[in-house]
Amino acid sequence: MPIEAYSGQLEPQNQIAVIWRFMNIKKFRDLIATGELYFCRADLFHDESEGLPPEDYRPFPHLNPLDLRDKQELDNYIGGVAEFRESFYLNCWHLFREETSRMWNEYGEDGVAVCSSYRQLKSVLDTLGDRAFLGLVRYGSRGMTGWNLFRFIFNKRMEYASEQEVRAVLWMIDPNADMSRHLDSENRAPVQLDGHRRRVDLRALVTEIVVTPWASSATFEEINKFVKSNGYEIPVQQSALTRYRDLLPAATDTF
Numbered sequence: 406m407p408i409e410a411y412s413g414q415l416e417p418q419n420q421i422a423v424i425w426r427f428m429n430i431k432k433f434r435d436l437i438a439t440g441e442l443y444f445c446r447a448d449l450f451h452d453e454s455e456g457l458p459p460e461d462y463r464p465f466p467h468l469n470p471l472d473l474r475d476k477q478e479l480d481n482y483i484g485g486v487a488e489f490r491e492s493f494y495l496n497c498w499h500l501f502r503e504e505t506s507r508m509w510n511e512y513g514e515d516g517v518a519v520c521s522s523y524r525q526l527k528s529v530l531d532t533l534g535d536r537a538f539l540g541l542v543r544y545g546s547r548g549m550t551g552w553n554l555f556r557f558i559f560n561k562r563m564e565y566a567s568e569q570e571v572r573a574v575l576w577m578i579d580p581n582a583d584m585s586r587h588l589d590s591e592n593r594a595p596v597q598l599d600g601h602r603r604r605v606d607l608r609a610l611v612t613e614i615v616v617t618p619w620a621s622s623a624t625f626e627e628i629n630k631f632v633k634s635n636g637y638e639i640p641v642q643q644s645a646l647t648r649y650r651d652l653l654p655a656a657t658d659t660f
Contacts, residue, residue, distance in 0.1 A: 408530045408537045411555040415541040417571075420524040423501040424571050425615070427513030433614075433628075436519065437635050441602040442529075444494035444575050447558060448487065449599055452565070456490035456558045457483060459546035486557060492578050493558050494601050498526065498571040500541065504645050506653045507567065509617055517628065518615040518644075525612070526573060529605045535575045542570040575601060611639050618644035618653065 428436070436442070447456040454460070465482075468475040498521070499508060509518075523539075530537040540559050543549070544566040549556060559572055614632065616625050620643075629641040646653060 406531075406534055406536065408527055408539055411538050411540070411559075412551075412553050413543075413549075413556045413559070414538075415543060415559070416539075417500060417523055417541065420522075420527070422523045423520065424498040424523055424526060425501045425508075425518040425520050426496075426498045427508055427511075427516070427518045429513065429516040430628075431516075433517050433519070434631065437607070437632060437637065439602070439604070440607050441604050442496050442573075443600055443602055444496045444573070445600045446598065447490040447493040447495055450495070452561070454562060455495075456493060456554075457486055458552075458557050459549070459560065459562065462546040462549055464550070464552050482552070486554065489554055490558065491597055492576055493554075494575040494577055495558075496573040496575075498573070500569040500571050502569065504615075505567075506618070506646060509619075509644070509646070510654065511568075513617055514619065516617055519611055520613045520615060521610050522612065523571060525610050526571070529610045530573055532605070533575075533603055535577065535601075535603070538574040538576065540572060542568075542572050575603075577601065607637065607639070611637075613640040613642055615642050615644055618646040618650045620644075620647075 432443070458464075463470075465479065468479055470476050470479060499518075500523075501520075527539050530539055538555070542565075543556075543560050545563040546560075549560065558574060561568075561570065614628070616628055620628075625641070625643060632639055632641055
């Protein structure tokens with residue numbers, strides 16, 4: 406099923422823009438061994454506001470958040486979004502500009518960055534049989550209009566702006582759930598999966614693998630051998646920050 410456009414979609418000017426996906430060593434081994442991308446349900450991320458409208462966003466000028474009745478109505482709107490975001494499953498990448506120790510510390514301290522391009526990720530999503538979407542994440546409420554689930558799912562708070570996230574999304578509507586999202590057609594709570602795995606062609610997606618700057622030479626070689634032992638000829642590179650690792654903020658776990 407071809408990848409779909411959505412309201413307010415933001416894409417890089419250059420479709421061959423480089424993107425990185427940081428991951429720990431356990432997730433990396435799983436990716437290489439299975440050839441599957443993992444899409445996590447939106448409400449299960451560390452950021453509890455994931456997929457919700459920005460706190461300072463006021464799309465309903467007639468509702469005063471200081472008025473108890475108006476606040477209750479606003480809370481009902483937000484509660485509806487919180488339920489419906491359970492239909493969205495996310496796979497997150499970083500729009501690469503330069504390598505930073507902050508991104509390694511946050512997401513790949515003991516692992517790697519899998520490298521690709523925006524166009525290649527889009528092409529891979531095109532091959533899936535799901536309703537798939539791809540775009541850049543917007544930060545903060547500036548320029549936001551309307552009350553739209555896709556605008557919210559592709560939005561994060563300003564404090565995350567340095568992540569420059571590229572977000573791949575699967576929209577998986579439970580056919581048995583009613584409008585409450587928490588009850589099915591027989592008035593039972595449907596099973597909500599934590600995530601979905603989708604097999605992809607890693608040879609068509611991954612251009613290279615960059616190993617964390619804190620990796621030992623033995624670990625670097627182990628990762629290289631692991632990639633080759635699974636039948637891939639993907640280049641494995643040391644981080645450009647490796648030469649400066651003694652000057653970087655200390656990793657909590659060296660290996």
